[in-house]
Amino acid sequence: MATVSxxxxxxxxxxxxxxxxxxxxxxxxxxxxxxxxxSGCGKSTLLRxxxxxxxxxxxxxxxxxxxxxxxxxxxxxxAMVFQNxxxxxxxxxxxxxxxxxxxxxISKENIDKSVREAASLLNLAEYLDRRPSQLSGGQRxxxxxxxxxxxxxxxxxxxxxxxxLDAKLRNQMRIExxxxxxxxxxxxxxxxxxxxxxxxxxDRIVVLNAGNIEQIGTPDExxxxxxxxxxxxxxxxxxxxxxxxxxxxxxIEIEGVGLLKSDxxxxxxxxxxxxxxxxxxxxxTKANGITQPFIHDxxxxxxxxxxxxxxxxxxxxxxxxxxxxxxxxGELYATLSPDxxxxxxxxxxxxxx
Amino acid sequence: MKRAxxxxxxxPVLLLLPQVSIIFVFFYWPAFEALKSxxxxxxxxxxxxxxxxxxxxxxxxxxxxxxxxxxxxLVFTVCVTFFSLALGLLFAVKADKxxxxxxxxxxxxxxxxxxxxxxxGILGVSLxxxxxxxxxxxxxxxxxxxxxxxxxxxxGFALIAVSIWKQVPINFIFFLSGLQSVPRxxxxxxxxxxxxxxxxxxxxxxxxxxxxxxxxLITNITxxxxxxxxxxxxxxxxEPGNNPMTLTYKVYVDGxxxxxxxxxxxxxxxxxxxxxxxxxxxxxxxxRRIHYT
Amino acid sequence: MAVTxxxxxxxxxxxxxxxxxxxxKRETVVDHAILILGAxxxxxxxxxxxxxxxxDNLAFARSGLQFGWSDQFLENYERAMFETSGxxxxxxxxxxxxxxLILGFGFAIGKIAISMLAAxxxxxxxxxxxxxxxxxxxxxxxxxxxxxxxxxxxxxxxLGMGNTYGGLIIPLIASATGTFFFRQFFRSxxxxxxxxxxxxxxxxxxFFIDILVPLSKTMxxxxxIIMFVYGWNQYLWPTLITTDEGMFTLVRGIKNIIxxxxxxxxxxxxxxxxxxxxxxxxxxxxxxxxxxxxFVKGLTESxx
Numbered sequence: 001m002a003t004v005s006x007x008x009x010x011x012x013x014x015x016x017x018x019x020x021x022x023x024x025x026x027x028x029x030x031x032x033x034x035x036x037x038x039s040g041c042g043k044s045t046l047l048r049x050x051x052x053x054x055x056x057x058x059x060x061x062x063x064x065x066x067x068x069x070x071x072x073x074x075x076x077x078x079a080m081v082f083q084n085x086x087x088x089x090x091x092x093x094x095x096x097x098x099x100x101x102x103x104x105x106i107s108k109e110n111i112d113k114s115v116r117e118a119a120s121l122l123n124l125a126e127y128l129d130r131r132p133s134q135l136s137g138g139q140r141x142x143x144x145x146x147x148x149x150x151x152x153x154x155x156x157x158x159x160x161x162x163x164x165l166d167a168k169l170r171n172q173m174r175i176e177x178x179x180x181x182x183x184x185x186x187x188x189x190x191x192x193x194x195x196x197x198x199x200x201x202x203d204r205i206v207v208l209n210a211g212n213i214e215q216i217g218t219p220d221e222x223x224x225x226x227x228x229x230x231x232x233x234x235x236x237x238x239x240x241x242x243x244x245x246x247x248x249x250x251x252i253e254i255e256g257v258g259l260l261k262s263d264x265x266x267x268x269x270x271x272x273x274x275x276x277x278x279x280x281x282x283x284x285t286k287a288n289g290i291t292q293p294f295i296h297d298x299x300x301x302x303x304x305x306x307x308x309x310x311x312x313x314x315x316x317x318x319x320x321x322x323x324x325x326x327x328x329x330g331e332l333y334a335t336l337s338p339d340x341x342x343x344x345x346x347x348x349x350x351x352x353x
Numbered sequence: 354m355k356r357a358x359x360x361x362x363x364x365p366v367l368l369l370l371p372q373v374s375i376i377f378v379f380f381y382w383p384a385f386e387a388l389k390s391x392x393x394x395x396x397x398x399x400x401x402x403x404x405x406x407x408x409x410x411x412x413x414x415x416x417x418x419x420x421x422x423x424x425x426x427l428v429f430t431v432c433v434t435f436f437s438l439a440l441g442l443l444f445a446v447k448a449d450k451x452x453x454x455x456x457x458x459x460x461x462x463x464x465x466x467x468x469x470x471x472x473x474g475i476l477g478v479s480l481x482x483x484x485x486x487x488x489x490x491x492x493x494x495x496x497x498x499x500x501x502x503x504x505x506x507x508x509g510f511a512l513i514a515v516s517i518w519k520q521v522p523i524n525f526i527f528f529l530s531g532l533q534s535v536p537r538x539x540x541x542x543x544x545x546x547x548x549x550x551x552x553x554x555x556x557x558x559x560x561x562x563x564x565x566x567x568x569x570l571i572t573n574i575t576x577x578x579x580x581x582x583x584x585x586x587x588x589x590x591x592e593p594g595n596n597p598m599t600l601t602y603k604v605y606v607d608g609x610x611x612x613x614x615x616x617x618x619x620x621x622x623x624x625x626x627x628x629x630x631x632x633x634x635x636x637x638x639x640x641r642r643i644h645y646t
Numbered sequence: 647m648a649v650t651x652x653x654x655x656x657x658x659x660x661x662x663x664x665x666x667x668x669x670x671k672r673e674t675v676v677d678h679a680i681l682i683l684g685a686x687x688x689x690x691x692x693x694x695x696x697x698x699x700x701x702d703n704l705a706f707a708r709s710g711l712q713f714g715w716s717d718q719f720l721e722n723y724e725r726a727m728f729e730t731s732g733x734x735x736x737x738x739x740x741x742x743x744x745x746x747l748i749l750g751f752g753f754a755i756g757k758i759a760i761s762m763l764a765a766x767x768x769x770x771x772x773x774x775x776x777x778x779x780x781x782x783x784x785x786x787x788x789x790x791x792x793x794x795x796x797x798x799x800x801x802x803x804x805l806g807m808g809n810t811y812g813g814l815i816i817p818l819i820a821s822a823t824g825t826f827f828f829r830q831f832f833r834s835x836x837x838x839x840x841x842x843x844x845x846x847x848x849x850x851x852x853f854f855i856d857i858l859v860p861l862s863k864t865m866x867x868x869x870x871i872i873m874f875v876y877g878w879n880q881y882l883w884p885t886l887i888t889t890d891e892g893m894f895t896l897v898r899g900i901k902n903i904i905x906x907x908x909x910x911x912x913x914x915x916x917x918x919x920x921x922x923x924x925x926x927x928x929x930x931x932x933x934x935x936x937x938x939x940x941f942v943k944g945l946t947e948s949x950x
Contacts, residue, residue: 053541073541074548086538090560099556100546147542358772358840359850368767369779371760372825378805379798379820380786386797444684447677454678460935461685463942467930468692469879471900475923476691478904479698485710487694521688523945530946579792583881583897590904601792608796609886617796624793632788 002064002077002154002187003029004050009059011045011211019045021211022059030185032178036198037208038234044159046208047191051157052076063154074103079148080157084164085140087132087147093119094128097146111150118146121180138169145177149184156181158190162197174201195235199223207231225342229349232275232342238307238318240275244346247272252343256313257292262338264353271346278320280340283308287333294319294332384625391618402615409619419620425597426578429513433581434573437517438566441524446554448525449532459529466522470580474587477515481507481588488514502589502596509597512588516581523576524569531565532558567638571631578627600624692927699723699920706916718917726921737891737899739922746878746895746929752815753877754870761824762862766854768825769832770840786822791883799886809890818883824869830947831865832858868944871937875930896926 008022020042027033035043048054050061052073061069068076079100087096094115101111119125122142132140141161148156161177162170178201181188192198198205199219207214207222207230215227226232232240245254247268251261254274283294292313300307308319308327312334319334321327343353391409393402413419448458465473480488481501488511492499499507535558543557559566578601585602593606600620608617694711700719701712727739767773768780791798798817807813835858843853859866884898894902903919934941 051541051545053544072548073544074546078545080542080545082538082542084536084538086536086542088539088542088557090563103547103549103552147546358770359853360772361850362773364850365767365771365773365776368763368771369783372764372783373779375760375816375820376783376786376822379801379817380789380794383794383797383801384789386800387794390797440684444681447680447684451674451677451681454681458681458685460938462681462688463938464931464935465688465692467875467879467934468927469881469897469900469930471881471897472879472923472927475900475904475919476695478907479695479706479711479920480691482710485708487711490710518688518691521684526942527946530942575790579790582792583879583900586881586885587900587904590908591901592908604793605795605882609799614796621793621796625789628790628793629788 003027003062004155004187004189005060005062006046006050007060007062009046009049009061010057011042011049011054012057019211020049023213025206025213025216027187027189030187032181032188032190032201032203033206034198034202034204035189035191035206035208036193036195036235037214039193040210041208042211043191043193043208047157047159047189050155050189051078051080077154078157079151079153079155080159081144081148081161083160085132085144085161087140087143089132092129092131093124093135093143093146096132096143097150100147100151114150114152115146118150121149122146137165138173141165141169141173145180149180152186154187156186156188158188158192160192161190162192163194177201195237199235205235207234209234225351226275227351229273229275229344232344236277238278238320240277240342241281241312241317243274243276243313243315245272245274246270247343252341254313256315257290258313260336260338260341261289262341264338264343266343266352272352273344273346273349275342275344276336276340278307278318279305279322280337281319282335282337283319283321283325283328283332284335285328285330285332288335290334290336292333294334296327296332299327387618387621387625389618390614391622392615394615405615409615410623413616413619413623419603422598422600422603425509426599429509429516429581429597429599430574430577432513433516433520433577434570436513437520438524438569438573440517440521441569442528442562442566444521444525445528445532446558448529462525463522465519466526468519470519470583471587472583473515473519474584477511477518477584477588478590481511502592502594505595505597508589512581512585512597515584515588516577519581519584520573520576524573527565527569528562531562535561564638568635571635571638574631575628578624695920696924699917699924701917703914703916703918706920707914722918722921723925725918726925729918737894739896739899739925741892742894742896742899743925745893746897746926748811749814749880749884749895750874750878750929752811753818753880754873756815757819757824757873757877758866758869760819761822762828762859762866764825765828765832766858769829770850770853783822783825786820787826791818791821795882795886802887807887809888809893811893813887814884814893815877817887818877818880824873827869827944828862828865831862835861864940865944867937868940868947871933871941872944875934878930896922900926 004027006023006025008024009020010018010022011020012018023046025033035046037043045054049056052068052071056069060067063076063078088099091099097115097118098111101114116125119128122145124139124142124146127135127139132143135143144161162173165173174197190201202219204216204218205222206216209230215222215231222231222235226235229242233242243254243257245252247264247266247270248259249268250263251259252264252272252274253259294317295311296308297310300309304323306321306323306327308321310317317334342351344351390402392404392406394405394408444462448455448462451458480486481499482489483500489499501508501511539557543553547553547556578599581599582601582605585598589596589598593602598606601624604617604620604624607613607620694713697714698706698712699722701716702718705712705716729738764783768776802808802813802817839857840853843857848856879897881897881900884895885901888894888898899922903922906919907914907916
């Protein structure tokens with residue numbers, strides 16, 4: 001178990017493409033960190049640099065107190081769970097788990113003990129003599145986990161480990177992995193493009209975009225105080241409603257909608273993007289602040305909630321209503337309360353308030 | 354067989370007719386003739402023969418020369434198979450590893466596939482030419498007078514060397530394609546599990562190549578036994594004499610040069626049985642490799 | 647973060663890095679050395695022979711293969727191509743080239759056409775003798791021509807097909823390699839295609855011509871290359887079946903070159919022989935190099 005620190009870690013490929021622009025992350029002992037972002041954002045590259053599968057172009061990588069930039073993957077005291085599990089097809093489940101230990105000159109009895117312990121922890125005890133091809137997707141996933149656990153590494157690395165499972169199994173494994181990690185207390189770095197996984201599993205989330213870290217924070221911070229337009233629109237489903245506007249004294253002039261009163265305490269006259277989460281909007285039949293009507297197109301029933309799709313100032317706009325709240329009849333108005341607004345600088349995309 | 358097939362009466366018959374008729378005339382008929390004439394003693398100038406049962410076979414097994422050729426065929430096959438597989442694997446592993454110039458190396462190592470065995474033979478003849486062939490001179494430098502076509506072992510060595518040269522490319526191609534189909538993540542998982550790259554190769558990569566290697570093993574044995582005819586014929590300059598040769602070449606020598614139809618046919622049948630055994634062996638291995646995927 | 651780019655070009659902790667870089671570098675050098683040696687091992691005999699084919703006969707007779715380049719190149723190749731007196735009395739290199747092309751193309755096209763039809767029948771039709779015909783065809787995989795060479799020769803001679811292109815080509819087609827290849831490929835074609843085609847009103851002929859053949863284009867190209875090279879390189883069968891020199895292929899002509907090396911009382915025509923050897927080798931080698939990716943695909947996929 002160890003802390004991990006990334007100091008201005010960069011990756012530039014020989015063809016000149018910069019996949020990761022100086023990443024700085026400090027990870028506490030036992031922390032579960034999720035790297036999330038769209039495909040091509042550099043999250044996998046970052047993970048593979050930590051694993052030692054990609055060379056680090058520059059910067060420092062410390063696991064515990066050791067600088068590990070130039071160590072072989074096998075010497076970094078890590079274990080990794082791959083997207084397609086990467087189980088050795090010619091070995092039994094037992095040997096898959098034992099392989100890494102054997103190469104580290106651990107006594108036969110200790111290997112056997114570790115493997116059997118891990119197997120019982122993961123409900124794999126009766127499958128130890130099978131080959132990966134004889135297992136279901138979920139079982140393979142568990143073997144991949146087992147292979148990581150038996151090594152008792154300082155750091156677990158997960159590379160989208162659940163993306164090959166069906167939705168139901170994915171939810172189940174998500175919980176199992178998180179439980180297991182709490183139990184073992186091993187520092188973990190988990191890569192995913194699925195924001196639900198990120199929100200539900202992480203102690204802290206690192207949001208990446210085009211090789212840059214957009215924000216590092218707890219799920220709560222990421223969701224409620226997104227640091228940029230990118231984070232705001234990437235995290236959360238349905239996505240945050242974004243509107244373009246201009247700061248005015250005592251309010252924001254929103255394009256095609258009108259003046260929205262707000263005590264924003266920011267310099268007037270700069271262009272801003274204003275975001276509001278769909279669940280923070282109320283629908284009323286009487287104008288309250290905004291005088292432009294909300295044009296209702298259709299409603300998606302989700303059971304626990306309903307998504308009301310429509311337009312505000314001729315731009316798509318979604319409102320998330322609790323199941324008890326009916327969509328009112330007649331002309332509709334969206335009510336935005338000033339303290340639920342996220343205000344971003346249009347030019348830099350950074351959060352202003 | 355597909356789930357949604359056409360059911361048409363005369364169509365499939367028509368489609369199969371060309372293939373099946375060619376096979377009957379040029380495969381089954383000759384194969385049957387070989388089997389039949391192996392039980393006959395034929396006079397070389399006509400088709401009059403007397404049934405002699407298994408005599409042709411008994412004669413063969415009592416023939417010291419035939420046994421010597423069998424032994425040479427065994428040594429030849431083992432050497433050619435082993436060395437061309439080993440070299441093909443070595444080059445494939447390296448070509449798979451390097452980043453720079455990978456495609457150039459690939460081309461340079463595989464083009465010899467297209468060289469005909471007799472052409473390989475003639476290149477061999479010029480390299481092992483008596484007196485001043487390049488390799489002959491190399492041997493002379495080490496104090497051995499290398500005389501192809503006269504010294505039994507020298508000739509055998511030259512035949513084996515040229516046959517290996519000709520066979521390396523196909524092994525290279527298959528091993529390289531096998532290596533490239535090993536999932537990258539498995540290699541990476543192994544990198545995390547095992548520090549030593551050579552042990553990684555033997556414990557992970559090589560076992561995953563095993564199906565390819567088994568397939569190539571059979572292909573190479575078949576090559577060494579049958580497809581080296583051109584190499585041997587050219588390098589012996591069609592003068593078999595007391596030179597080393599393979600069983601296949603012996604079939605040709607006895608049948609076409611010696612006019613011993615019965616003996617040659619018996620030899621053919623023995624080779625057929627060998628190939629059959631190899632094929633059965635191959636099918637059983639194919640069954641085994643289903644486990645891997 | 648753009649700012650940090652310019653500062654962080656120098657790698658951290660040089661000691662460790664250099665050591666690892668050095669190890670990696672040494673490994674890479676060894677890898678390249680092995681590959682270069684391998685490439686030379688493959689190239690060396692051919693390059694030497696090519697060089698020697700630019701010398702006169704005496705040069706080889708006196709000192710073997712030559713390193714270098716002489717002035718006889720064009721003359722040797724011209725004689726190899728256009729002179730009939732050299733190795734055989736009746737045929738020049740050009741006519742042998744023609745025969746080789748006929749064998750190569752005839753074999754490749756015949757084999758592909760016949761085996762594609764047969765594979766189509768086996769994969770897409772339900773008929774009574776399906777399994778039987780499958781086994782009749784695939785048993786031929788078991789016995790190469792070399793082991794049944796003598797009776798095959800007698801059968802073809804008996805049919806009066808000696809010294810004909812038919813006798814040269816058709817018996818070589820009598821094996822199932824191509825059928826096996828297409829069977830594997832057709833089985834990998836999604837079944838929904840047949841279903842969709844039938845719903846669209848296509849019968850077996852239309853389906854074959856409009857859908858299956860266009861889909862098989864790369865497979866046909868790949869197999870064509872393999873079969874052309876295979877046909878071109880045939881030696882034993884042409885040696886037996888063509889006794890008329892006018893029917894000789896280039897590869898068949900090798901036998902005469904080698905015999906002339908020993909027969910002649912004067913200095914044998916070594917270098918012209920080497921020139922003809924190079925001409926024999928060139929077409930299949932070029933095809934394999936230029937259509938490398940197709941060829942490799944065809945080769946490795948046929949056996950999966």
